[in-house]
Amino acid sequence: MWSGVGYAVLRGPLSTEKVGHVRRILRKGFSAQNDERGARPFRCNETPNYQRLDVGDYGTEVFRLVRVYFYFFWNEDPLGLREDWLNLARLRNVLTGMAPDFGLHAEGDTAGPFYGLQINHYPKGGGFLAGHQDNLHAGIAAAMPELTRNFIVAFVMSRVGEDFTDGGGWLRVGEEKVAWENHVELGDIVIYDQDLLHGVDAVDCRETLDLSRFDGRLFGLVAPFSGAVA
Structure with missing residues (x-):
């Protein structure tokens, strides 16, 4: 593990071969006709894996152009990535002060909260995410009273200079804008505090x-989902 300004990196939990395999599966199965524009309700043991295209701000004032793939642990595992992302969720739980397996069981209230894998796809030609800070929805926060800090914990699944040239993830630490994506490798885990201003410059x-x-x-x-949040 090593750290940059405002972020930490776990080097290579996923092999480059595995990331490449996941990308090939996504590419082979991709069709823009599968894009849904509305949000499905998130219900534990009910919501299917699906693909959504987000364009705009949806009342949040956080503008974006991003395609999102949602995967939940009770559904099929078409990417062969379930155990990897469940371990990623356990890491996030430990870092945020929660029990390791919080949100990883289908028992109990279908409203959650529960974890899912969210793969964000920022297409060439301008995919982006405006700078923002993340606050947990009140319904999720109420179910996570042990939460001490709120972290982004994520897999690096593309490479600057190979999959895209310009743009990418950044965060602001004090007066410094840190383009962290220039310093990570395919398959790394990147971790940073969601209280920091962060976003994705146009790809x-x-x-x-x-x-x-x-x-x-x-x-x-990985992120906690709830029936109270679309």
Whole structure:
């Protein structure tokens, strides 16, 4: 493990071969016709894996252009990544002060909270996420009273200079804008505090945007979901 300014990195929990395998599965199965524009209700043991295209701010004032793939532990595991992301969720739980297996069981209230894997796809031609800080939804926060800090814990699933050239993840520490993605490797785990201002600069914004293509930046994070949140 090593750290940069405002973030920490666990080197290579996923092999580059495994990340490449996941990307190939996603590319082979990709169709823009599967993009859903509305949010499905998140219900434990009910919500299927699905693909959503987010364009706009949805009342949050955090503008974005990103395709999101959602995967939940009670569904099929088409990427062969379930055990890896469940371990990622356990790491997040430990870092945030929760019990290691919090949110990883299907028993209890279907409203959650429960964990899922969220793979964010920022397409070439301008995929981006405006700078923001993340606050837990009140319904999730109430179910996590032991929470001490709120961290992004995610897999690096693309490589600057290979999958895209310009743009990528950043965070602000004091007056410094830290382009952390220039310092990580494929398969790393990156960790940073969601209280820091962070976002994704537009990915290869000078290229033509074609949402029917599968290209650009991938970022796989674990997050708690709840029936109270869309």
